[in-house]
Amino acid sequence: MVVRIDVTAPGDPHGQQIVAAAPLIGVRGLEHVRVTRVHHVDGPLDQHDIERLCREVLADPVVDEYTIGEVGPAQGRAVEVALLPGATDADARELERAIEQLGMPPARVATARRYDLTGDLSDADVELLTRRLLANATIEIAVEGELPPEFAGAAEAHVQVDTVPLEGLSGEQLVQISRDRVLSLDETEMAAIQTHFVSEGRAPSDAELETLAQTWSEHCVHKTFRASIELTHTASDGTVTVTEHDGLLPGLREVTEELSPWWLRSAFVDDAGIVAFTETHDLAFKVETHNHPSALEPFGGANTGVGGVVRDVIGVSARPIACTDVLCFGPADLSDDELPEGVLHPRRIRDGVVAGVGDYGNKLGLPTVNGAVLYDKGYVANPLVYCGALGILPHGSHPTVPEVGNRVVSLGGRVGRDGIHGATFSSAGMDASTVETVGSAVQIGDPITEKGLIEVIERARDAKLYTAITDCGAGGLSSSVGEMGEDLGVDIDLSVVPLKYPGLQPWEIWLSEAQERIVVAVPPRCLPELQSLCDAWDVELTDLGEFSGSQRLKVRYGDTSVVDLPMSFLHDGLPRRRMVAAWTDPAPGSVPVPTPDASLLLDLLSHPMVASKEDVVRRYDHEVRGGTVVRPYVGPEADGPADAAVLKPLGVAGTAAVVLSNGICPAVGRHDPYVMALNAMDEAVRNLVAVGGNPDRVAVLDNFCWGDPTKPDRLGSLVRAVQGCTDGARRYAMPFISGKDSLFNEFNGEAIPGTLLISALGMMDDLATAINAAGMHNGDDLWLVGAHQSALGGSLVSDWLNLGATTVPEPVADPLPRYRAVHTAITNGWVSAAHDCSEGGLAVTVSEMAIGARLGVTVEMSDDDGDPFLALFNEAPGRLVLAAAPDHRNDLGALLGDQGRIIGQVVGRERITFRFDQSTTSGDVSISLPDAVDAHRGGRR
Amino acid sequence: MNQPTILIPHASGTNRDHEAAQAIELAGGIPVVAHINELRSGSVRFGDHAAVLLPGGFSYGDALGAGGRLALELRTWFADELSEIASTGRPVLGICNGFQVLVKAGLLPGPLSEPRRVTLTENERGRFECRWVTLQVDPGCRSGWLSRVKGTVIRCPIAHGEGRIAVADAATLAALEDGLVAFRYLSDGARPYRGAAEAAAGQYPMNPNGSVNDIAGLCNEQGSIVGLMPHPEDHVLAWQRPSGPEGQSGLALFEAFVEASR
Structure with missing residues (x-):
């Protein structure tokens, strides 16, 4: 018998949030929304049981009301929303467990949400509200009226392995197969597969074809980054040079090997990069992207993005200790007629992504401590979601070599039809039909299961229970088992894999990207101990098979062969791509600029790129684990933006602290991707130096998000950015330790601005020397480190005033001496506050410091500063503003030499003033501190 | 010196157990973190420990309401142990999710009765929020073990989505105000050292979740069981404090807790 229980909190x-959001999507008549949690319970429970469930589990006696067996009277229009079958329904699962725990007979549960919408609403309004605010068709079904329950597990089990004959097919037919099956393989690759199976005298199974597609996907094997590329580079003076690039990835690795600092432990070989932290501990760091899924289902996409990168860190045997996130969205105020069909509104994407990031990190108990939020029209259809994770591990504790006879063991979540084709889907562009074809590539995470994995792996590592480990991510078991068994070969049985519901075909089990799984290689003698560890922590363990020594990937479902491929073909059979790239440098030029005024400064402080992101950041727990030294917002009112995060990992002795920062400047890349790379690296370093990080202990990660690399202009800009990275790594003596590329970020043929995120991991010897951007005192001197430049290309002010500047500021030629000097000054205790100069230039930097400290400042601009407008708003890299007591004036002057000069003072609590020399025509630019605070909160938008 | 052992139960999704253990250690106690499965199997027992600290986190992912699932487990699996703890007056401290569990289990403000008249529900702004707050151990609180720190002002972070204290009616609120309010959010401008601590008066963000009468924590009638939403365990070392007045650490609270456990 199925009983329906409705619970609502008046x-x-x-409900109020939906009412508030309705006018933003053009629904003006919505007055009230009642949200009801609907539970369908299917089992032999009697009336008494149901009443008890309501009282003790489902309804809070103080704030909730409930009805049993009947749908409450509709108020206005009622819309019901439920998860599609197969999506993780945590509430249903927990209710099933609770029923069991209360000693009631087992029951199946399905849940839904009901919205009673009252007000003056047309059919179109209800449709719009449903589509835009109440439900997401990618993972949910919504109807007006009552929705019949769908219980998981209704499907029939069946085992079927199909073959796909390839022999004799033309190139065109091969490409058609690739397209129909969402394989994302091109004609050459399909032909290589055809040749292999013709030589074996058989047709591939569906699972073999899928395995190859996953393993050979852009996502897994980085075809573009390994391709040989011919770049035609046209300089601004018209000079054309053609160069051959023997792979982008090897270039990045080469410079890391060349630098090889003593503290580098592992780079590019594993799920995450590893560097030394203290004598006893190492740190692992990784940043991933989850762009395509987040575009379709923002909450689930971001949620599983965090889950995935955290598993990368678990996958190098580290205990995750912090998260980062950098998000790029379309403008939140985009008008509806600018929104392409099939695309969610940027505001909805933002709200969903932020909630998804927060939900996962918070529930794992990881502080989300560093990040950025960028807005640009280029990201409307393709938002970017960069999720990072930092982990800690005892030095030398991460085993990487499986042995013949080791068991292939999967730990964690159960397998459903979730996320099938994620790796191949992210290796293609999107259009309006993407939702229909790859809806299953999106899923919702289960952080509590992943939390169990964290606990188990840490203990299993310390007890030396495994010989190798990897995350089960894109491509599911096909990728993780295929990779781990590359040298030895594996033999596994899919029939033992625990499923969320029956009915999955073997290839689906093999390919499923169901989250929260880790694969470990376990010596048979260690299996019992690992099993009891898993039992203690409620983690499911499955022994899938063994590392065989046959050098073949053998996958069975019971006795039925599903995959039987030589590892050599799987890993080395992919034909190398030859690609063509072209890049033309922009013509140099300057633009006329206006006279600066107070109103412009307030506009920039209120600009979405600059204004406070507290509404986002405070939804993340940045305190859990009790190790946060410098937080995302600083100062007496905790509303001044910080440059970087400083963390003292719990349980590690000593005073050493970790610094996390990032650099990202896609607006510069529009004009010159090479300079973007160098300037993003500079931004990451100066942010890190600004809180007290040591510029000689910085490791970086690259994350390239680009358009379709088969188009020469996209690839040309990508090659130039990579060249910037390799040159930058040498210039800053800063090795890349890991990276990631997400290509094909295009919608209807429009690419995102090529976007490089540099994530930096740094160190400081003593956390007591950490400072922040708001630590200054009345009477302090303000120092400017570094020099202005007149180029405004890629600057916020050029964009805001439509100045059309295309020439970008020059990278810093010799940055390290300057940053070392600043670092020395900070460790000597001479600097009370430091802030990096980036979006909005010096004017915004100084204002942010004043806002954070709630102190006034007066900056005396001189002839040295040149044109007042350019001096205030240029975004030349390499600049920092420091505050220091006048006592340190001589010391600091001697230390900084010609790299720094005093530009003003911290004065009172009233105004932020930039005063100009008599010789200029400009008047003072001066704003009151309260106005600045208000603008920074977004008050002028 | 007699070092009491403090049991810190860990359920799936618990995550502030490490910090809680650190705070207990710094306060002179011996923390024992034990998984619910170990308590169920009897390999670790409630009765063997001087006190219980229910830590923060997201037990069972907050499914079906924060703390509700773990509260149900405590009531179905450990009913005898809990009534024994309550009757002997051994100290119990619940922080954040641990507080939610104690309230949902009917132990705070107690006594176990149906239906509950007090709850913790969604923040007024309908979202999770993390920020530092100032709170005070309420001078009128009847808890014996809190008397050592009565009136003490603590600065520490909150990090929760369901931390708003709500009551069924005015009579219930009056009953709480009769010595069961253990902690209250203070206004930003509070000057506790001058004896002029001011309540947050419902104002956001000083009262970050809209709790009635700025209540941040409660105790039971005997005063042995105490719970609060903010995280004093995240401010037990000087460097954990962001800018602001010196001191006001949460360590004193844990010292009082450990002292009462001796």
Whole structure:
């Protein structure tokens, strides 16, 4: 018998949130929303049981009301929303467990949400509200009226392995197969597969074809980054040079090998890069992207993005200790007629992504401490979601070599039809039909299961229970098992894989990207101990098979062969791509600029790129683990933006602290991707130096998000950015330790601005020397380190005033001496506050410091500063503003030499003033501190 | 010196157990983190420990309401142990999710009765929020073990989505105000050292979640069981404090807790 239980909280703030959001999507008549949690319970429970469930589990006696067996009277229009079958329904699962725990007979549960919408609403309004605010068709079904329950597990089990004959097919037919099956393989690659199976005298199974497609996907094997590329580079003076590039990835690795600092432990070979932290501990760092899924289902996409990168860190035997996130969205105020069909509104994407990031990190108990939020029209259809994770591990504790006879063991979540084709889907562009074809590539995470994995792996590592480990991510078991068994070969049985519901075909089990799984290689003698560890922590363990020594990937479902491929073909059979790239440098030029005024400064402080992101950041727990030294927002009111995060990992002795920062400047890349790379690296370093990090202990990660690399202009800009990275790594003596590329970020043929994120991991010897951007005192001197430049290309002010500047500021030629000097000054205790100069230039930098400290400042601009407008708003790299007591004036002057000069003072609590020399025509630019605070909170938008 | 052992139960999704253990250690106690499965199997027992600290986190992912699932487990699996703890007056401290569990289990403000008249529900702004707050151990609180720190002001972070204290009616609120309010959010401008601590008066963000009467934590009638939403365990070392007044650490609270456990 199925009983329906409705629970509603009359004061539920979610209803009010929907009412508040409705006018933003053009629905003006919505007055009230009642949100009801609907539970369908299917089992032999009696009336008493149901009543008890309501009282003790489902309904809070103080704030909730409930009805049993009947749908409450509709208020206005009622819309019901439920997860599609197969999506993780944590509430249903927990209710099933609770029923069991209460000693009631087992029951199946399905849940839904009901929205009673009251007000003056047309059919079109209800449709719009449903589509835009109440439900997401990618993972949910919504109807007006009552929705019949769908219980998981209704499907029939069946085992079927199909073959796909390739022999004799033309290139065109091969490409058609690739397209129909979402394999994302090109004609050459399909032909290589055809040749292999013709030589074996048989047709591939569906699972073999899928395995090859996954393993050979852009996502897994980085075809573009390994391709040989011919670049035609046209300089601004018209000079054309053609160069051959023997792979982009090897170039990045080469410079890391060349630098090889003593503290580098592992780069590019594993799920995450590893560097030394203290004598006893190492740090692992990784940043991933989850762009395509987040475009379709923002909450689930971002949620599983965090889950995935955290598993990367678990996958190098580290305990995750912090998260980062950098997000790029379309403008939040985009008008509806600018929104392409099939695309979610940027505001909805932002809200979903932020909630998804917060949900996962918070529930794992990881502080999300560093990040950025960027807005640009280029990201409307392709938002970027960069998720990072930092982990810690005892030095030398990460085993990487499986042995013949080791068991192939999967730990964690169960397998459903989730996320099938994620790796191949992210290796293609999107259009309006993407939702229909790859809806299953998106899923919702289960952080509590992943939390169990963290606990188990840390203990299993310390007890030396495994010989190798890897995350089960894109491509599911096909990728993780295929990779781990590359040298030895594996033999596994899919019939033992625990499923969320029956009905999956073997290839689906093999390919499923169901989250929260880790694969370990376990010596048979260690299996019992690992099993009891898993039992203690409620983690499911499955022994899939063994590392065979046959050098073949053998996958069975019971006795039925599913995959039987030589590892050599799987890993080395992919034909190398030859690609063509072209890049033309922009013509140099300057633009006329206006006279600066107070209103412009307030506009920039209020600009979405600059204004406070507290509404985002405070939804993340940045305190959990009790190790946060410098937080995302600083100062007496905790609303001044910090440059970087400083963390003292719990349980590690000593005073050493970790610094996390990032650099990202896609607006510069529009004009010159080479300079973007260098300037992003500079931004990451100066952010890190600004809080007290040591510029000689910095490791970086690259994350390239680009358009379709088969188009020469996209690839040309990518090659130039990579060249910037390799040159930058040498210039800053800063090795890349890991990276990631997400290509094909295009919608209807429009690419995103090529976007490089540099994530930096740094160290400081003593956390007591950490400073922040708001630590200054009345009477302090303000120092400017570094020099202005007149080029405004890629600057915020050029964009805001439509100045059309295309020439970008020059990278810093010799940055390290300057940053070393600043670092020395900070460790000597001479600097009370430091802030990096980036978006909005010096004017915004100084204002942010004043806002954070709630102190006034007066900056005296001189002839040295040149044109007042350019001096205030240029975004030349290499600049920092420091505050220091006048006592340190001589010391600091001697230390900085010609790299720094005093530009003003911290004065009172009233105004932020930039005063100009008599010889210029400009008047003072001066704003009151309260106005600045208000603007920074977004008050002028 | 007699070092009491403090049991810190860990359920799936618990995550502030490490910091809680650190705070107990710094306060002179011996923390024992034990998984619910170990408590169920009897390999670790409630009765063997001087006190219980229910830590923060997201037990069972907050499914079906924060703390509700773990509260149900405590009531179905450990009913005898809990009534024994309550009757002997051994100290219990619940922080954040641990507080939610104690309230949902009917132990705070107690006594176990149906239906509950007090709850913790969604923040007024309908979202998770993390920020530092100032709170005070309420001078009128009847808890014996809190008397050592009565009136003490603590600065520490909150990090929760369901931390708003709500009551069924005015009579319930009056009952709470009769010595069961253990902690209250203070206004930003509070000057506790001058004896002029001011309540947050419902104002956001000083009262970050809209709790009635700025209540941040409660105790039971005997005063042995105490719970609060903010995280004093995240401010037990000087460097953990962001800018602001010196001191006001949460360590004193844990010292009082450990002292009462001796």
